[in-house]
Amino acid sequence: MAKILTSRKENYAQWYNDLVIKADLAENSAVRGCMVIKPYGYAIWEKMQSVLDSKFKETGHSNAYFPLFIPKSFLSKEAAHVEGFAKECAVVTHYRLKSSSGGKGIEVDETAKLEEELIIRPTSETIIWNTYKNWIQSYRDLPLLINQWANVVRWEMRTRLFLRTAEFLWQEGHTAHATKEEAIEETIKMLNVYSEFAKNWMAIPVISGTKTENERFAGAVETYSIEAMMQDGKALQSGTSHFLGQNFAKAFDVTFLNKTGKLEHVWASSWGVSTRLMGALVMAHSDDRGLVLPPKLAPIQVVIVPIYKKSEELENINREVEVIRQKLVASGITVKYDNRDTHKPGWKFADYELKGVPLRLAVGPRDIENKSVEVARRDTLEKKSYPLEGIEETVKSLLTEIQENIFNKALEFRTQNTHTTDSYEEFKEIIENKGGFINAHWDGTRETEEKINQETKATIRCIPLNNKQEPGKCIVTGKPSSQRVLFAKAY
């Protein structure tokens, strides 16, 4: 087999890029920093959306849609928010084009200049809280539990498919509550929805925790995140949930009459995951042959390939496979039968490995004779013959096994690559040579965090929830610390 991908060892970044493109997930577009999500990649994203959407609805949220545009002045209303988001933005200044004076091509019509520039939403807190002002009068209007599926734009200078793109797709939940406690409860509830999704669907173990002040969402009182480890030992922040306090309610003057008839500012949360999850999915499990997809998110769970020489054999196989296919479909399994005569079985095997299809069934004349079928697992690359009788049960339990196996593999990898140290020298050595996560003591100051970042490129990923309290000394300053925090280099 010709080598399709750069190996992970050779060049991890190149491997990732090759894989995203060759597996038909996405590609760069003609617009700088914006990607095209191809049908195969979009099918995975749709599966993610569908699972997350039903989890949001189960927890009482409704979807709605707010404008793409944010008036420039809105961004300035929340002091911290403007610092974080009003920098690299796409700015709409005009609303009309005209034929160029030369007659060829078109140009911006300077007479059609907007009075106030519009920003393409980098996130929607401002436009949404400006809207909530009219929706909330009394405690009876609360809680307001709304989610939006949308595209957003952040003008990133260095972009990478799925991981960091100028335009990306995401969901953003924006909730309003009568009390601080309820808003915090919501913030953590949605963080848990994300971590359960990562674990049970993406087969990725994640560490949930709070961000340091440095890494907090611009405008939040507290930011929570889930952090996953990629196969190069780097961390990938896979979802965030923010307790916004009353910051946006105050900025947009959103108040409600509480049960005792007193006017109060509303409490808020916001939370989101994006197409970045696609990057996490690819990097957590895949290998040098291609994607390894968790069965629960694979657009095709089982591919069946006929093995034959003569066309009469194919007819026989077609008949037999149709029986298998129907059994699998009836068991809720997504199956593709690829009997194209334009490609050889070997080519097909390699292609479905590249695409990460969890199970491959090969059916030839001898299998039919023996009433059996050859099953190949994508995760372990094992091949084994199984009886045709009860094949749907076999496939079902193999899919469950694969889902568990790739989770366990990722968990074991993380365990093996998580270190604990009390020495800054060792810390630097680990980050430099081994990579992975490091649990270490930190004095809680922004200065120390920045120094570590400058010297090692590692950042504090989070302060894990329910973290063990353990007195110690900051690895840099030696000042007292009450718990270890999680360091890593990150995407």
Place this chain on the structure above:
Amino acid sequence: MAKILTSRKENYAQWYNDLVIKADLAENSAVRGCMVIKPYGYAIWEKMQSVLDSKFKETGHSNAYFPLFIPKSFLSKEAAHVEGFAKECAVVTHYRLKSSSGGKGIEVDETAKLEEELIIRPTSETIIWNTYKNWIQSYRDLPLLINQWANVVRWEMRTRLFLRTAEFLWQEGHTAHATKEEAIEETIKMLNVYSEFAKNWMAIPVISGTKTENERFAGAVETYSIEAMMQDGKALQSGTSHFLGQNFAKAFDVTFLNKTGKLEHVWASSWGVSTRLMGALVMAHSDDRGLVLPPKLAPIQVVIVPIYKKSEELENINREVEVIRQKLVASGITVKYDNRDTHKPGWKFADYELKGVPLRLAVGPRDIENKSVEVARRDTLEKKSYPLEGIEETVKSLLTEIQENIFNKALEFRTQNTHTTDSYEEFKEIIENKGGFINAHWDGTRETEEKINQETKATIRCIPLNNKQEPGKCIVTGKPSSQRVLFAKAY
């Protein structure tokens, strides 16, 4: 009951606007021309999306995602397209903001000017065909059947919620084919998907036909549309499907090697429906009390309201309703039980009428005694008592009846308001005083069409498919005509 809405008779446009806002479907946002789609409105749109999406997939299409931005130069590549779309567009000229020199607020950073301006997509033919260039080499890569769910922006000067907004949500299908015949077949297939959806789900009869040259999509060889009649007799174009010929393939140089090894340009179609369908749904069926929703698209199909005086009664009713609710849910019916004690039954009745919930069940102590339940239909406003035994079957068949009834009502209304005339005087009189659709002879020229439009505000909505061929004379010029075409004032 206090009157919530302006009546249709009084002011149809005001009635529509009142209804969209009071029924919590949508509202105007702080951004000129852009709407906020509220949770109840969005829930209806989600139902539409889900049905349409599965119909697209059943017909072999996959979803994908292309950039929000289109480089300005792309718009100029197809000569007719640029005429139609490069006018009222949102133009991104800068990619950064900075703190204002005065220190307060933010301003556009003039040093961050884009080399080439980006247009927010008004439709995506250009960026998609520029991408397809790399995806298509051989006849084996065809057909390419792709759909995108996205937001688009057209800078309309006069906007109305759902009907015409600067930003709207839609789907756009973009397909590539090896032959002209196949591309035309696809164009008509998707038109039929739309008309079946309008008929069977929205309960709106539509007329399918081709557009005149005047009304053709900019860049299409032929535009097909479905046209629905609203209750004021005006037409609403509810979906379009375009045969694009080789226009975009030529503009973006997309060629393929055919089976005989010859290089040819690809043939194309594109087709779309948008949140405008929400406007059609509202205007086709609703009345002066509020929305009338077809059961198949209603977010809540059945609401149950308890009628009681004492709280012990409510406990009893709660128990009884839980049994009913479970039976209905088990039959696949969406039910809401509203036992809030903050609102009286009369208020709830009016509110669910406003929201268009197809069936309302009222349960009081006497109903429990009689083992019956009072059922009110939203479409006819009829109330009738039905036995509790088998209530799920009763409700199911009533929902089917309502779906049929509102379709038949709309069809009858259209029949009654469709006229045939051979006199331009009568034509003018009908348009002026009665409104509705008019079948009339036309000489086939752009000039006559424009004259009629200027003098009566009516346009040719379409030349119906499978139109009866019937020689006659143009109502304006008296020149020969081979068939009647469909005229109306339109949204």
